[in-house]
Amino acid sequence: MNHSFVPKAADMLVVGPETIVAAAAMLILLAELMPARISKAAAPWIAALGLLASFIPMTTTGISVRTGFSGMVVTDGFAVLMKAVLAVTGLLTIGFSTHYIKREDLDRAEYYALVLFAISGMMLMASSANLIMVFLSLEILSISLYVLSGFARTQPRSQEASLKYFLLGSFASAFLLYGIALVYGGAGTISLAGIANAIASEGAARNPVLLAGAGLIAVGLGFKVAAVPFQMWTPDVYEGAPSSVTAFMSVGAKAAGFAALARVFLTAFGDIKVDWMPALWAVAALTMIVGNVVAVAQTDIKRMLAYSSIAHAGYILVGLAAANQAGVSALVFYLAAYLFMNLGAWAVVILAGRRGEAGTEIDSYNGLFWRNPGAAAAMGVFMFALAGLPPTGGFMAKFYVFSAALQANMVGLVVIGALTSLVSVYYYARVTVVMFMRDPEPDAAPISTRGLLGVTLAVTAAATIYLGVLPGQLFQLAGLAQIARP
Amino acid sequence: MTGQGVAFAVLAAITIISALLVVTIKNIVRSALFLALSFVGVAGLYILLNAEFLAAVQVLIYVGAITVLMLFAIMLTQQIMSAKISQTTEWFWLALPMALAMLATLIFFFAMRTYPVNPAPDALAVGTTMPLAEALLKPYLLPFELASFILLAALVGAIVIAREEKPGATD
Amino acid sequence: MLSAYFPILVLIVLATGFALGALTLSHVLGPKRPNPAKSEPYECGMRPIGSARQRIPVRFYLIAMLFILFDIEIVFLYPWAIVFDHLGLFGLVEMIVFIAILVVGYVYVWRKGALEWE
Numbered sequence: 001m002n003h004s005f006v007p008k009a010a011d012m013l014v015v016g017p018e019t020i021v022a023a024a025a026m027l028i029l030l031a032e033l034m035p036a037r038i039s040k041a042a043a044p045w046i047a048a049l050g051l052l053a054s055f056i057p058m059t060t061t062g063i064s065v066r067t068g069f070s071g072m073v074v075t076d077g078f079a080v081l082m083k084a085v086l087a088v089t090g091l092l093t094i095g096f097s098t099h100y101i102k103r104e105d106l107d108r109a110e111y112y113a114l115v116l117f118a119i120s121g122m123m124l125m126a127s128s129a130n131l132i133m134v135f136l137s138l139e140i141l142s143i144s145l146y147v148l149s150g151f152a153r154t155q156p157r158s159q160e161a162s163l164k165y166f167l168l169g170s171f172a173s174a175f176l177l178y179g180i181a182l183v184y185g186g187a188g189t190i191s192l193a194g195i196a197n198a199i200a201s202e203g204a205a206r207n208p209v210l211l212a213g214a215g216l217i218a219v220g221l222g223f224k225v226a227a228v229p230f231q232m233w234t235p236d237v238y239e240g241a242p243s244s245v246t247a248f249m250s251v252g253a254k255a256a257g258f259a260a261l262a263r264v265f266l267t268a269f270g271d272i273k274v275d276w277m278p279a280l281w282a283v284a285a286l287t288m289i290v291g292n293v294v295a296v297a298q299t300d301i302k303r304m305l306a307y308s309s310i311a312h313a314g315y316i317l318v319g320l321a322a323a324n325q326a327g328v329s330a331l332v333f334y335l336a337a338y339l340f341m342n343l344g345a346w347a348v349v350i351l352a353g354r355r356g357e358a359g360t361e362i363d364s365y366n367g368l369f370w371r372n373p374g375a376a377a378a379m380g381v382f383m384f385a386l387a388g389l390p391p392t393g394g395f396m397a398k399f400y401v402f403s404a405a406l407q408a409n410m411v412g413l414v415v416i417g418a419l420t421s422l423v424s425v426y427y428y429a430r431v432t433v434v435m436f437m438r439d440p441e442p443d444a445a446p447i448s449t450r451g452l453l454g455v456t457l458a459v460t461a462a463a464t465i466y467l468g469v470l471p472g473q474l475f476q477l478a479g480l481a482q483i484a485r486p
Numbered sequence: 487m488t489g490q491g492v493a494f495a496v497l498a499a500i501t502i503i504s505a506l507l508v509v510t511i512k513n514i515v516r517s518a519l520f521l522a523l524s525f526v527g528v529a530g531l532y533i534l535l536n537a538e539f540l541a542a543v544q545v546l547i548y549v550g551a552i553t554v555l556m557l558f559a560i561m562l563t564q565q566i567m568s569a570k571i572s573q574t575t576e577w578f579w580l581a582l583p584m585a586l587a588m589l590a591t592l593i594f595f596f597a598m599r600t601y602p603v604n605p606a607p608d609a610l611a612v613g614t615t616m617p618l619a620e621a622l623l624k625p626y627l628l629p630f631e632l633a634s635f636i637l638l639a640a641l642v643g644a645i646v647i648a649r650e651e652k653p654g655a656t657d
Numbered sequence: 658m659l660s661a662y663f664p665i666l667v668l669i670v671l672a673t674g675f676a677l678g679a680l681t682l683s684h685v686l687g688p689k690r691p692n693p694a695k696s697e698p699y700e701c702g703m704r705p706i707g708s709a710r711q712r713i714p715v716r717f718y719l720i721a722m723l724f725i726l727f728d729i730e731i732v733f734l735y736p737w738a739i740v741f742d743h744l745g746l747f748g749l750v751e752m753i754v755f756i757a758i759l760v761v762g763y764v765y766v767w768r769k770g771a772l773e774w775e
Contacts, residue, residue: 006747007627015628022635026638026758026761029638029642029761029762029764029765030761030764030765032764032765032768032769033764033768068628069627069628070624070625070626070627071625072625072626072628072629073628108646110642110645110646113642114639114642114643114646117635117638117639117642120635124632130629132626132629133628133629133632136629136632136633136636137632139636140632140635140636140639143636143639143640143643144639144643146643147639147642147643147646147647150647151646153646153647162647207599208595208598208599209595209596209599211595212591212592212595489659490659493666533659533662534659536659539735539736543732546728546732547725547728547729547732550728551721551724551725551728552725554721554724555718555721555722555725558713558717558718558721559718561712561713561717562712562713562715562717562718563712564712615736615739616739616740618736619736619737619739619740620740620743622733622736622737623736623737623740623744623748623751627751630733630751630755631751631754631755631758633729633733634730634733634755634756634758634759635758637726637729637730637758637759637762638758638759638761638762640722640726641723641726641759641762641765641766642762642765644719644722644723644726645719645765645766645769645771648715648718648719648722649719649769649770649771650714650715650716
């Protein structure tokens with residue numbers, strides 16, 4: 001750790017994307033100096049430009065492995081790809097947020113600033129090479145998400161969502177911190193490289209304190225990705241938070257959590273794989289089962305999508321449990337595919353909803369095809385993709401994740417995955433049936449897909465189909481997602 | 487039993503008993519005040535670990551600012567100060583054994599190893615504040631700057647959540 | 658080094674002892690004649706009107722929150738001040754970045770009117 005302590009340009013390049021995103025957030029806050037009309041109109045533009053600009057340092061570093069700030073952060077293929085996924089999530093979020101927040105009377109510049117803060121925290125989680133950085137970036141993203149969940153502060157459901165998320169999230173952060181403290185006690189250092197070295201030099205004498213710490217860290221991070229048995233917050237928070245925030249959270253927080261989990265467990269605890277793989281196997285299996293089975297009973301589309309996102313977290317955990325390079329590439333591919341299909345589904349939810357978060361029961365989707373064929377067709381694509389049916393991106397994503405698991409001889413997990421995917425077809429298909437085969441309610445309001453929301457819908461639908469038909473390009477890119485060994 | 491050992495036992499007892507009282511007392515204001523007492527206990531433990539800067543910061547921030555914030559938040563709530571709030575739910579009899587099991591597991595893990603004792607902790611001639619400051623500004627520079635981002639995000643969050651709507655404001 | 662804290666321990670013991678002792682002695686030795694007028698809360702001679710348990714305006718909470726955030730910023734200034742002379746320009750720039758980030762927050766809070774009291 002004897003790098004020069006004076007930060008050079010090279011250090012800043014490692015954290016370039018998150019710095020640019022955070023600077024854009026601060027610019028939005030400074031824009032408050034201008035009259036409200038201007039700052040509100042400028043905020044989404046500043047946010048979008050910031051996210052686009054964050055691609056510049058990503059392309060500059062490419063997949064080269066560089067560490068910065070005395071080993072606190074690292075950039076490698078995995079980090080750059082995750083940051084790209086997060087930047088795209090941010091851009092699509094802005095795409096459907098502008099319409100939504102105007103409709104719900106939540107149009108404030110702080111919304112975009114908080115979204116950008118959350119994204120910078122998420123990007124930093126993908127780059128963290130030290131447990132304190134994992135914790136701090138988790139806190140930035142968590143605080144921003146707690147506030148965003150409660151953004152519709154006049155609605156009790158939103159306040160409830162924010163409070164529940166905050167209380168349970170703080171509890172999970174406490175677990176994470178305790179785990180970090182125990183790992184420090186066991187390894188003598190909190191840098192991921194240092195922990196890996198300490199484990200390697202300990203040899204066969206596995207330090208139980210270190211294992212306990214690893215377990216607690218898994219609990220803290222598992223909460224964020226909604227793994228069972230830490231998923232209890234997900235349905236209530238997803239249902240109560242404003243829909244655009246939920247959409248953003250469901251992809252972004254998961255991507256960040258998985259990035260940190262992958263990096264911590266494959267780098268620091270890589271040598272003790274045999275100790276944590278069975279636990280991860282069990283968590284993945286439980287998550288897939290619980291997410292899919294409980295989703296069947298849901299009648300509100302937001303809750304259904306919440307349980308569906310728990311189930312998808314389970315599929316991604318299968319990739320992580322495989323603990324090989326194929327698993328990591330599959331994880332990145334899955335997150336990219338999931339980003340498009342999930343954000344697309346939520347865009348349709350926003351489109352079909354009415355002011356005051358009304359219109360979120362599945363019954364209100366009756367005959368959506370007759371009200372707006374484009375939206376219904378797009379939703380059909382997303383539902384098929386989420387269920388994992390070809391020729392969509394969702395199918396290819398599950399295929400890659402399951403093949404990685406098979407490479408690691410986890411046949412049981414793949415069987416559970418296949419069975420639960422079958423179960424999921426039921427509740428996804430139900431939405432499609434309701435949209436295409438039923439007549440619309442007589443008092444149903446017309447839905448227009450003009451403007452940015454329509455563009456977002458088109459982009460996500462196109463991407464979902466593209467990834468299903470021509471997954472090769474993204475798959476090759478995902479193969480470059482190597483997690484740098486310290 | 488050395489003086490340090492006695493001091494540790496007393497401080498640990500204060501901290502743990504106050505913490506237990508926080509989660510069992512039915513009056514919320516007293517619960518918050520016992521939390522302040524447990525913070526003081528932790529500050530004492532920091533002094534035993536030779537981290538005097540952290541002890542001072544703990545008292546300044548936790549006892550001084552955070553307890554005050556919690557009391558303000560309590561006073562903001564209707565009718566909560568005289569209410570008798572039950573601290574347990576119907577899951578208590580499931581949660582208690584699980585928490586005790588986790589405690590037993592952790593203690594078992596800790597007991598499996600022997601820990602080398604630093605032979606002369608009392609001989610620390612210089613305070614730890616200087617090395618802490620050096621560490622914060624050199625190797626741990628990025629977490630230091632990140633802390634200010636967290637504070638900024640919290641600032642924006644506080645305003646978003648708690649800002650008063652002025653009548654007639656279009657903001 | 659820890660023996661340097663011994664005077665503090667003596668201070669704590671004496672202070673607590675004095676406080677507890679004074680309370681206990683007055684409780685034990687004093688006459689007990691409770692009277693309804695004596696048990697009312699003291700408001701400089703006036704009769705108390707209404708309950709003391711009213712909700713305080715949310716402004717207090719916001720001020721306390723802002724206080725904590727800027728207090729933590731100040732706490733970070735202390736260690737920087739200790740090593741400031743070895744670090745030179747680099748140290749100054751670091752702290753300027755730290756404070757600048759919070760100045761953005763300050764400007765935002767100011768513009769949002771959270772610093773207005775009434």
